[in-house]
Amino acid sequence: MDGGVPVDRSGTGANTGTGKRPNEMLGSWFVRSGWSKGELARQVNRRAREMGAHHISTDTSRVRRWLDGEQPREPIPRILSELFSERFGTVVAVESLGLRTAHQTPSTSGVDLPWAGPQTVSLLSEFSRSDLMLARRGFLGTSLALSAGPALVEPMQRWLVPAPGGEPSAVGAPAPGPATAHRPLRLSGPELELLESTTVMFRQWDAQCGGGLRRKAVVGQLHEVTDLLQEPHPEPTAARLFSCAAELAQLAGWMSYDVGLQPTAQKYFVLALHAAKEAGDKPLGSYILSSMSRQMIHLGRPDDALELIHLAQYGSRDCATARTQAMLYAMEARAYANMGQPSKCKRAVRMAEDTFADAGSDGEREPDWVRFFNEAELNAENAHSYRDLAYVAGRSPTYASLAEPLMERAVRLFRDDPVHQRSYALNLIGMATVHLLKQEPEQATELAGQALTVARRVRSERVNNRLRKTVDTAARDFGDVAEVLDLTDKLTAQLPETVRAV
Numbered sequence: 001m002d003g004g005v006p007v008d009r010s011g012t013g014a015n016t017g018t019g020k021r022p023n024e025m026l027g028s029w030f031v032r033s034g035w036s037k038g039e040l041a042r043q044v045n046r047r048a049r050e051m052g053a054h055h056i057s058t059d060t061s062r063v064r065r066w067l068d069g070e071q072p073r074e075p076i077p078r079i080l081s082e083l084f085s086e087r088f089g090t091v092v093a094v095e096s097l098g099l100r101t102a103h104q105t106p107s108t109s110g111v112d113l114p115w116a117g118p119q120t121v122s123l124l125s126e127f128s129r130s131d132l133m134l135a136r137r138g139f140l141g142t143s144l145a146l147s148a149g150p151a152l153v154e155p156m157q158r159w160l161v162p163a164p165g166g167e168p169s170a171v172g173a174p175a176p177g178p179a180t181a182h183r184p185l186r187l188s189g190p191e192l193e194l195l196e197s198t199t200v201m202f203r204q205w206d207a208q209c210g211g212g213l214r215r216k217a218v219v220g221q222l223h224e225v226t227d228l229l230q231e232p233h234p235e236p237t238a239a240r241l242f243s244c245a246a247e248l249a250q251l252a253g254w255m256s257y258d259v260g261l262q263p264t265a266q267k268y269f270v271l272a273l274h275a276a277k278e279a280g281d282k283p284l285g286s287y288i289l290s291s292m293s294r295q296m297i298h299l300g301r302p303d304d305a306l307e308l309i310h311l312a313q314y315g316s317r318d319c320a321t322a323r324t325q326a327m328l329y330a331m332e333a334r335a336y337a338n339m340g341q342p343s344k345c346k347r348a349v350r351m352a353e354d355t356f357a358d359a360g361s362d363g364e365r366e367p368d369w370v371r372f373f374n375e376a377e378l379n380a381e382n383a384h385s386y387r388d389l390a391y392v393a394g395r396s397p398t399y400a401s402l403a404e405p406l407m408e409r410a411v412r413l414f415r416d417d418p419v420h421q422r423s424y425a426l427n428l429i430g431m432a433t434v435h436l437l438k439q440e441p442e443q444a445t446e447l448a449g450q451a452l453t454v455a456r457r458v459r460s461e462r463v464n465n466r467l468r469k470t471v472d473t474a475a476r477d478f479g480d481v482a483e484v485l486d487l488t489d490k491l492t493a494q495l496p497e498t499v500r501a502v
Helices: 024-033 036-052 060-067 076-088 117-135 152-159 189-209 211-229 235-258 262-280 284-297 302-315 321-340 341-355 375-392 399-413 421-437 442-454 459-476 482-496
Strands: none
Touching: 024 060, 024 152, 036 060, 036 421, 060 262, 060 399, 076 117, 076 284, 117 189, 117 211, 117 235, 117 262, 152 262, 152 284, 152 459, 189 211, 189 421, 211 235, 235 262, 235 459, 262 284, 284 302, 284 341, 302 321, 321 341, 321 375, 341 375, 375 399, 375 421, 399 421, 421 459, 442 459, 442 482, 459 482
């Protein structure tokens, strides 16, 4: 076998024929790369060996046939995609090379993906591998596009559609690929527990240090888990592995969101939701949808955020714990606040508070991913809802006054929390914005100065951007106040312009 394609008697490959035309898309990337045919062949062989596909042996004549229109079989299209992505510092999808994959996988920039186990594993593997490769060169997510409106919401609604044969939809492993075909594996209980505990550790690091410090490590762990999912496993083991993949993909998305890689974050959230469906884990799916909702609020699309939250609430209505339901109500309130609907916002705030009062009362074991939603986080979310209402209502002091006691309590609780340092910084900034709304610049700058101290310890573009925006607002509205001038100078000197994810 040559280049992954069975060779016929003429030696021209399996996909030859009188109708074959030159592959102009591949040819264009090839010419711009500056590689010779021999160099591209050597690169393909090297990458194939790294993947464990030792049966592949490409030469210049094979490369010439690809350029002439021959369609190679997997894993050649994926390898070529990776090589050109690495060469140009942007994601070059298989389709952009004029090539086909075995399952006709969608473009890496899309969110309307097939809801099936093997495709989910393949897409997770492909995207995490590309992310790791481009992260080494600082070109993260440069060719992805954000989806919004019906193009985002409608594909996510299929999360609720039962798969043929019931749920979980396809927890059996896909057919092994070249790298795994000869490596049968059975994971023990302790090994699965170690994988799950590693995810918990990563989540703590994110909360304490921000998304910029360990993002690549999370993506690497996710890629390892997708490798495991390409092995045959008993159904309970496969379901746990899919849950692990879903949590890691959500966390990779959250960290990407935190450092400003919005299209990359959205792609991970979508893939996480697919993995959660494969695991049959509806509460986890609702949490992932809440992360997507938060991103939409951040991007100024509260209508989309509300639809995603309602989808999460409906999908987990019969299985989510009180803490998870309270989290979803709090996010619903944020969406209504940003839509300028105060009565619905206040109702959702009350529902969040009332439901949270029942959290843990029934002794039910809660997953680690929802434990962040504690009393401090509840107060913080509800305070931000009222603060957002104040902005939407034309800097209303009434809503700012509703936000103040809740924000003060959140700041006080986070101050004593050594793990959730990013949340501490964000709520110090939130409290500063409340004081600005109340025309109290001295108090605002004092809190923003405290946030700057914390911001220098965490790698979070979200924290940095909110702090810059708050100080800019203070300088615009109270530029003659000495404390504001001093803080502006300090911010310029001490806060980096961008956070580099590692």
